[in-house]
Structure formats: C-alpha cells, structure tokens
Amino acid sequence: MRYLSGAAPQGSVLLLSRHEDFLVCASPPDDRPSEGRPDESLTLHVLPAPGGDTAVAAAGLAVAQDADSLAVEEHHLTVARHRAIGSVASQLRLADLGCAVEQLRVVKDEEEISCLRIGAEIADQALGELLESILVGRTERHLALELERRLVDHGADGPAFPTSVATGPHSGRRGHRPTDRRVEEGDFLSVCLGATYRGYRCEIGRTFVIGTSPADWQVELYDLVFAAQRAGREALAPGAAFRDVDRAARHVLDSAGHAEGLQPLTGHGVGLEIDEDPQLAPAAMGKLDACVPVTVEPGVHLPGRGGVRIDDTLVVRPEADGGPELLTITTKELLAL
Amino acid sequence: MRYLSGAAPQGSVLLLSRHEDFLVCASPPDDRPSEGRPDESLTLHVLPAPGGDTAVAAAGLAVAQDADSLAVEEHHLTVARHRAIGSVASQLRLADLGCAVEQLRVVKDEEEISCLRIGAEIADQALGELLESILVGRTERHLALELERRLVDHGADGPAFPTSVATGPHSGRRGHRPTDRRVEEGDFLSVCLGATYRGYRCEIGRTFVIGTSPADWQVELYDLVFAAQRAGREALAPGAAFRDVDRAARHVLDSAGHAEGLQPLTGHGVGLEIDEDPQLAPAAMGKLDACVPVTVEPGVHLPGRGGVRIDDTLVVRPEADGGPELLTITTKELLAL
Numbered sequence: 037m038r039y040l041s042g043a044a045p046q047g048s049v050l051l052l053s054r055h056e057d058f059l060v061c062a063s064p065p066d067d068r069p070s071e072g073r074p075d076e077s078l079t080l081h082v083l084p085a086p087g088g089d090t091a092v093a094a095a096g097l098a099v100a101q102d103a104d105s106l107a108v109e110e111h112h113l114t115v116a117r118h119r120a121i122g123s124v125a126s127q128l129r130l131a132d133l134g135c136a137v138e139q140l141r142v143v144k145d146e147e148e149i150s151c152l153r154i155g156a157e158i159a160d161q162a163l164g165e166l167l168e169s170i171l172v173g174r175t176e177r178h179l180a181l182e183l184e185r186r187l188v189d190h191g192a193d194g195p196a197f198p199t200s201v202a203t204g205p206h207s208g209r210r211g212h213r214p215t216d217r218r219v220e221e222g223d224f225l226s227v228c229l230g231a232t233y234r235g236y237r238c239e240i241g242r243t244f245v246i247g248t249s250p251a252d253w254q255v256e257l258y259d260l261v262f263a264a265q266r267a268g269r270e271a272l273a274p275g276a277a278f279r280d281v282d283r284a285a286r287h288v289l290d291s292a293g294h295a296e297g298l299q300p301l302t303g304h305g306v307g308l309e310i311d312e313d314p315q316l317a318p319a320a321m322g323k324l325d326a327c328v329p330v331t332v333e334p335g336v337h338l339p340g341r342g343g344v345r346i347d348d349t350l351v352v353r354p355e356a357d358g359g360p361e362l363l364t365i366t367t368k369e370l371l372a373l
Numbered sequence: 374m375r376y377l378s379g380a381a382p383q384g385s386v387l388l389l390s391r392h393e394d395f396l397v398c399a400s401p402p403d404d405r406p407s408e409g410r411p412d413e414s415l416t417l418h419v420l421p422a423p424g425g426d427t428a429v430a431a432a433g434l435a436v437a438q439d440a441d442s443l444a445v446e447e448h449h450l451t452v453a454r455h456r457a458i459g460s461v462a463s464q465l466r467l468a469d470l471g472c473a474v475e476q477l478r479v480v481k482d483e484e485e486i487s488c489l490r491i492g493a494e495i496a497d498q499a500l501g502e503l504l505e506s507i508l509v510g511r512t513e514r515h516l517a518l519e520l521e522r523r524l525v526d527h528g529a530d531g532p533a534f535p536t537s538v539a540t541g542p543h544s545g546r547r548g549h550r551p552t553d554r555r556v557e558e559g560d561f562l563s564v565c566l567g568a569t570y571r572g573y574r575c576e577i578g579r580t581f582v583i584g585t586s587p588a589d590w591q592v593e594l595y596d597l598v599f600a601a602q603r604a605g606r607e608a609l610a611p612g613a614a615f616r617d618v619d620r621a622a623r624h625v626l627d628s629a630g631h632a633e634g635l636q637p638l639t640g641h642g643v644g645l646e647i648d649e650d651p652q653l654a655p656a657a658m659g660k661l662d663a664c665v666p667v668t669v670e671p672g673v674h675l676p677g678r679g680g681v682r683i684d685d686t687l688v689v690r691p692e693a694d695g696g697p698e699l700l701t702i703t704t705k706e707l708l709a710l
Binding site (some may be wrong): 110 | 447448449453454514518521
C-alpha cells in the first residue's frame with residue numbers, strides 16, 4: 037500500500053478500481069501514525085468503519101463502484117476478514133492478487149535507490165563513530181542502543197530492523213539479539229545494522245576483533261568469509277540466477293568444510309521492507325535484473341567460539357555502468373579495535 | 374502462543390492436541406529471535422518446513438496424531454495459509470478458535486501483574502530522569518530516543534510501543550509520532566511511554582508545561598482532563614461495565630464542550646500486547662473483573678493550540694483490597710518545567 041499510494045496510515049486499505057483509486061482510512065491520517073503522504077491522485081475516504089475494519093469498508097466501496105470482482109492479497113488477508121468481505125459484498129467474485137505487488141517492487145527506480153543510498157551512508161556514519169569509541173567492557177545491548185541513537189541523530193527515520201551486536205561466542209550469528217554480555221579482549225565483535233530513510237531500509241554487517249592482534253584462527257576464518265562475500269558480490273549482474281549468486285558465496289565456505297550450519301540464504305532484496313524478493317538461496321528460481329538492491333551476507337558461526345559475518349547492500353548494475361554499486365562502503369579489512 | 378507456551382520463536386506455531394502439545398519451529402530457537410523460554414511440558418519440533426510454513430507443518434503433525442478437527446485462529450491466519458493447511462490435511466475439519474486465547478488473557482495472575490508493576494517502575498524512573506534535564510530547544514525525536522534509552526538502561530526489554538513526545542500544537546494527540554519540532558517556552562509537552570518487562574507492556578502518559586507559569590487556558594484544560602481521568606480511575610471496580618468507565622471520564626469532557634474530536638476510547642487492557650481486551654469505549658460490551666490491568670487515558674487536543682493527555686496503568690482490585698492499584702505513580706500535578 038505504501039508503495040502504490042505513497043502513504044500507509046495505520047489500519048488503512050488501498051482500493052484500486054477501474055475508474056478511480058481510493059485510500060480508505062478509519063480516521064483522518066492526522067490522527068493516526070502514518071508513513072509518507074498519500075499520492076494526490078488518490079481519493080481519501082475517511083470511514084467510521086465499525087471495528088476499524090477498513091477492508092470490509094473498501095469492499096463496500098467496490099460494490100458501490102459497480103465492480104464485479106475484487107482481487108485481494110490472500111497472503112496478507114486473514115480468514116476472518118476474507119469472510120467478512122464475502123458476506124458484506126456477496127455479489128463480488130473474490131480472487132487472489134498473489135504477490136503481484138511484491139513483484140512490481142523488486143526493480144527500484146532511481147528515487148528509491150537514492151533513499152537506500154542515503155540510508156546506507158547514515159548506517160556507515162553510525163558504525164564509523166562507534167568504532168572510534170571504547171568498546172571493551174560495554175554490553176551488546178548498550179552498543180546496539182548507541183548505534184540506533186546515532187542512526188536517528190544522522191537523519192534516519194529509525195533503525196531498519198533490530199540492531200544486532202554479537203560478541204565472543206555470539207559473534208557471526210545472523211539476527212543475534214543483543215544480550216548483557218560485555219565486550220572482552222580477544223573477542224570477535226559482529227555488528228549488523230541498517231537505517232530506514234523515507235521508508236527504505238538498507239543493511240550493513242561487519243565483524244571486528246577486539247585487542248591488538250587477532251588469533252590465527254580468527255584471521256583464517258575472516259579471510260574465508262571475506263572471500264565468500266567477495267565471490268557473492270562479484271556474481272551480481274543482470275541476468276545472473278539467484279541460486280548462482282548464492283552458490284558463488286556458499287561454495288567457498290562449503291569447500292572449507294563449513295557446509296553444515298550455514299544459513300539458508302546468502303542475501304535478499306531490500307526496499308520498503310528489510311527482507312523482500314529476491315532470495316539468494318540454493319533453491320531460489322529466477323534471475324537478477326538491473327536496479328535490484330540486494331544484500332550479500334555470508335557468515336560462519338562456530339558453536340562456542342564465535343564467527344564472522346560480512347554484509348553489504350549493493351544495487352545490481354550492468355557491467356557497462358561499472359557493475360554492482362556498493363552502497364555500504366565501510367571498510368571490510370579485519371580491524372583490530 | 375507466547376502466553377500458552379512461554380516462548381515465541383519467530384515464525385513458529387503452537388499445536389495443542391489431546392495428548393501432547395507441540396511447539397513447531399522452522400529452526401532451533403537458538404538460531405532465531407525468540408521471546409522467553411518454552412514451557413518444559415511442550416515437545417519442541419524443529420521442522421525444515423518448506424517456505425518456513427510451520428502452520429502447514431503443524432497441520433501435518435495433527436494428522437499424524439489422529440486428530441479429526443483443528444481449530445485455528447482465523448483472525449490471525451491468512452487465507453493463503455488456511456488454504457495450504459486444508460490441502461495438506463484434507464481429512465481435518467478446520468474450525469475457528471475465535472478469540473478464546475485473548476479471552477483467557479484478560480485476567481492476569483500475580484506473576485503477570487508483577488511484571489507489569491516492574492515495567493511501570495522502569496517507565497516512571499525514565500520519565501523522572503527526563504524531567505530533571507533541560508528540555509527547551511530539544512526536539513521531540515531526541516527526547517523520545519532519550520526516554521527509550523533510559524528504559525533499557527533501567528532493565529526494560531525495550532519500549533512497549535513507539536514513545537510519543539508531543540510539543541506545543543502537537544501536545545495532547547494520542548499516538549503522536551515525534552517530529553523535529555523543538556520544545557519552546559510556553560509549550561504544553563505531552564509524553565507517552567512504556568516499558569516491556571519479560572514480555573509485559575505498560576503505559577504512562579503525562580502532560581507538562583514549559584516555562585515558569587502556565588497560561589490560564591492551560592491550567593483550565595489541564596484541570597478538566599485531570600478531573601476526567603480521575604473519574605475514569607474511580608470508576609474501575611470488579612463488575613463495572615466497560616462503557617460505564619468510559620462514560621465516567623468522557624462525561625466530564627463532554628459537558629465542558631469537548632464532545633467533538635474525543636478519541637474513540639478512554640482506555641484499554643495491557644499485557645503481552647500494549648493494546649488488548651477490554652476496550653473502555655462507548656459501545657464496548659462486558660464488565661471488568663478483578664486483576665485486569667487497564668489504562669485510563671482521556672485527552673483533549675485543540676487543533677492549532679495543543680492539549681493534554683493523562684494516562685495511567687492500573688489493576689482492577691476489589692474495594693476490600695484497597696480499590697484499583699495504580700502502577701504508574703509519577704505525579705499528576707501540573708508541573709511547570
């Protein structure tokens with residue numbers, strides 16, 4: 037809805053009809069948390085929808101517009117609302133829109149990419165500032181909060197997803213929730229964060245080592261994940277199969293004996309949601325287009341010891357335009373902090 | 374699911390069966406963001422569910438258990454998943470569980486109330502500290518972030534909902550999203566925040582005036598909303614109709630000529646979600662029980678000028694036990710800051 041209409045007031049519904057489009061809101065957008073501003077070509081219907089059920093109200097509006105069928109997003113609509121729509125508008129044939137809108141969203145225009153680019157700059161800034169501060173002795177939770185505050189200070193709408201800070205044995209785990217564990221000398225520290233800017237969400241992940249010099253196993257593991265991540269990045273091109281990008285990165289880790297316990301995907305699309313199509317995974321079907329922003333984020337986690345994740349957001353571009361555009365430019369050297 | 378099983382790993386599903394209960398997860402809970410720890414009486418099934426569809430996997434498990442019917446929560450389940458369940462388990466009769474679990478959750482036990490009480494203490498602390506700092510010149514967004522950081526510093530899992538800070542003409546609006554407007558002399562400042570503690574969410578809202586002395590209209594409006602809020606609080610008792618509590622508060626504002634633009638409810642239940650049953654609203658059906666925690670949060674917003682909201686979380690208790698227990702104890706005097 038945010039994509040098609042420019043705004044997403046809480047609990048509202050978008051009705052696209054043959055003649056005119058409607059944004060149906062239970063109360064004026066000023067009264068409710070909203071995101072963005074509605075497109076001026078939309079009629080804004082404010083309906084005192086009973087129980088706030090704007091979906092049912094929209095179905096009523098469709099009937100009033102002489103529609104004979106209504107395609108709904110069955111993967112979002114609940115069974116209870118579907119039934120309510122069917123009973124209020126029994127003359128409407130209810131069909132499934134499927135993921136048509138998600139498919140439209142995969143390729144971004146330059147305005148969308150520019151929001152992602154600014155978001156990535158903000159995330160780079162927040163991360164850079166953190167690296168200049170004292171880290172030993174601070175908790176994962178505290179560092180994550182600090183990063184989120186900096187994101188907003190630099191102009192983000194907010195974090196793109198819950199910031200992940202993982203130390204020591206937690207490091208390298210995807211989506212690790214920060215705990216009260218403190219940073220210690222010799223730890224791997226892996227950080228994954230992102231900014232939301234005008235609704236668009238990006239992602240960056242880096243792994244550092246705490247102390248003057250990393251141990252041999254840390255250097256080895258880092259080099260390996262770095263090589264896998266580079267292979268994934270280099271495989272990004274218009275026409276490349278999703279699974280081939282995944283395989284390029286995964287193969288490097290597989291051949292080093294880390295086949296087990298690898299995360300199910302190497303990367304994914306980003307945009308208005310942090311996790312959208314495409315999925316870069318072994319069984320994914322389809323090929324990349326130009327102007328598709330994706331993450332490349334392989335990682336290895338050794339239970340009890342920790343691990344490494346390196347995560348960038350890039351935009352697929354043809355070779356003639358210089359190949360994939362890296363949005364998250366923080367260094368990927370192994371820094372000892 | 375979190376209520377019945379003690380844990381809510383992302384994307385998991387709870388299957389309650391005649392003989393044994395199952396928590397069905399797509400991957401081990403350690404790998405995925407989770408909340409709480411599963412109850413020991415549950416069997417944890419880790420399923421490599423295709424597409425992560427644990428609901429479909431749970432239906433398969435129900436068939437394996439010789440079940441002949443399965444009640445699902447139709448107000449949460451999507452049409453697409455419902456169809457997938459039906460096709461994988463065509464011998465199961467699919468029924469609607471309705472809001473049975475939500476109804477179970479309305480009355481809290483003392484352990485749940487104790488989590489809410491601790492959450493309220495944390496919110497009181499965070500708010501108290503903010504009031505001791507310099508406010509003039511700071512933006513709504515900055516103050517909201519500062520409050521959220523303090524919540525976590527004092528031991529909250531996180532904010533219970535997006536913290537609302539509203540200054541000047543924004544003040545008094547329910548759910549106002551913080552902007553870059555700065556606090557000015559003479560402003561009303563209304564703040565609404567809450568802590569999540571062990572999954573339980575509370576809420577407190579206060580309105581202050583910035584400067585040495587409030588204007589007459591500010592004192593008048595404040596006294597009015599305070600009187601409405603007190604009337605609402607005093608109406609809380611086991612057996613009181615939801616609509617009567619709402620009316621007690623609403624009547625005060627109505628008779629002062631503020632009938633228009635009043636928010637649709639005076640308060641609501643809190644617990645694992647910030648907004649749960651009951652709703653204290655004009656058309657709500659039902660009566661309060663003892664040990665139901667609710668908010669009482671009337672407010673008036675004058676377009677262009679601002680307004681006042683006062684919001685407490687209380688637990689309904691019989692008169693013999695001292696009447697409603699106030700969890701959020703920050704003063705409700707009109708403070709000039």
